Amino acid sequence: xxxxxxxxxxxxxxxxxxxxxxxxxxxxxxxxxxxxxxxxxxxxxxxxxxxxxxxxxxxxxxxxxxxxxxxxxxxxxxxxxxxxxxxxxxxxxxxxxxxxxxxxxxxxxxxxxxxxxxxxxxxxxxxxxxxxxxxxxxxxxxxxxxxxxxxxxxxxxxxxxxxxxxxxxxxxxxxxxxxxxxxxxxxxxxxxxxxxxxxxxxxxxxxxxxxxxxxxxxxxxxxxxxxxxxxxxxxxxxxxxxxxxxxxxxxxxxxxxxxxxxxxxxxxxxxxxxxxxxxxxxxxxxxxxxxxxxxxxxxxxxxxxxxxxxxxxxxxxxx
Numbered sequence: 001x002x003x004x005x006x007x008x009x010x011x012x013x014x015x016x017x018x019x020x021x022x023x024x025x026x027x028x029x030x031x032x033x034x035x036x037x038x039x040x041x042x043x044x045x046x047x048x049x050x051x052x053x054x055x056x057x058x059x060x061x062x063x064x065x066x067x068x069x070x071x072x073x074x075x076x077x078x079x080x081x082x083x084x085x086x087x088x089x090x091x092x093x094x095x096x097x098x099x100x101x102x103x104x105x106x107x108x109x110x111x112x113x114x115x116x117x118x119x120x121x122x123x124x125x126x127x128x129x130x131x132x133x134x135x136x137x138x139x140x141x142x143x144x145x146x147x148x149x150x151x152x153x154x155x156x157x158x159x160x161x162x163x164x165x166x167x168x169x170x171x172x173x174x175x176x177x178x179x180x181x182x183x184x185x186x187x188x189x190x191x192x193x194x195x196x197x198x199x200x201x202x203x204x205x206x207x208x209x210x211x212x213x214x215x216x217x218x219x220x221x222x223x224x225x226x227x228x229x230x231x232x233x234x235x236x237x238x239x240x241x242x243x244x245x246x247x248x249x250x251x252x253x254x255x256x257x258x259x260x261x262x263x264x265x266x267x268x269x270x271x272x273x274x275x276x277x278x279x280x281x282x283x284x285x286x287x288x289x290x291x292x293x294x295x296x297x298x299x300x301x302x303x304x305x306x307x308x309x310x311x312x313x314x315x316x317x318x319x
Contacts, residue, residue: 004029005132007087007110014114014128019090020101021110028110030054030086033129035122037061038080042068051082054125057090058118062097070099077103085109089125091118131192134184135256143176143193143226144168146281150226152181152193152260153277155234159267162204164234167274169203169221175213176226178203183228185256194225230261230284232277237268 008025011018018025036053042065057065065073077100081088088104090096090113104111114121141154142161146168153161162178169175177195186192195201201214201222214222231253252259261284265276 003133004031005129006030007112009132010087010125010128011112014125016089016112016114019096019111019113020104021108024108024110028086030129031133033126033133035089035126037118037122039064041080042076044072044076046079049080051080052084052086054086055080055088056118056122056125057088057094057096059092059094062090062094065097065100073097074099074103078107081107081109083107087112089113089121091116091121131184131186134186136182136184137255138196139181139183139193140179141181142178143181143195143228144277145174145176145223145226146278147173147285149281149284150176150193150229151277151281152228152231153234154231155267158206159234159236160273161234162206164273164277166203166205168277169213169217171274171278173278174221174223175201175203176223181228183255185258186227189258191228191255191258191260192225193228200224228255228260230263230280232280233262233264234267234273235264237266237271241266 006026007028007030010016010030011025021028032053034050034053035056036050037056037058037060038049039061041049042061065076068076077097081103085107086109088096088100088109088111090111093113093115096111096113101111116124139152139154140157141152142165143150143152144165145151153164155161165175165178176193177199179199180196181193182196183191183193201212203211203213205211251262251264253262254260263280265273265280267273
């Protein structure tokens, strides 16, 4: 988990402009994804001022501040720019007032801006900070995109996760991460996975070594990030173990407070795991669209039992 994002990162990764305080960008840290629009503070009310947040000035805040006298505007801006205020952000390419810039310089608060409308800018920055500041967990596994479904392959070292991923890439699917997957919670229902920077687009095959999937198979063979929608745990075939044969057993794995569906696939000589994973992905999508083959089988079985029952009853009556 990242404890903070520097204002410098925020500026570089969101194409923002700097009005003042460029020397402060690396020093100022953002620790929360919450953004404040200091509309009521511009009027002079500071009893509940969340000064530790990014302060976003839109057209409303800017227009009201310009209606104030120069002295009052400067006093209010001094109050807004506090020691723990990371940055002032101005939308719509609105030029900051001289009083705002002076107060920001005096209290060591950088001032940055964007051409985006205020609401759009707020959503963009909040989403960016939610991702950067989200709790993260490193998982031993492989993440692949199969028919648009993000599937994480888990299992003990040497079970064949990377080799399976390579076969899936050759069959037209995409690699997100090999060996280690960094996962984080995007929202209440979504877990996202990506590769650590050092392993981006790389795959390790025992006996060959490290291969660059993007270089060998092209840009269409990789993705940088994907939702984790299904976990497939690969394990050695155990003859005495009773594996699920109908698909009625529902298992999950919890990341943070989100449950992700999980299934176990036994591995043995003669089983084409990559094809099985393709079918698992298609079946998962089918279930999400409302069709469940297990329920269809149960309906067919129920109908057969009913038909046999009626037939036996008729045979008994005829006797």
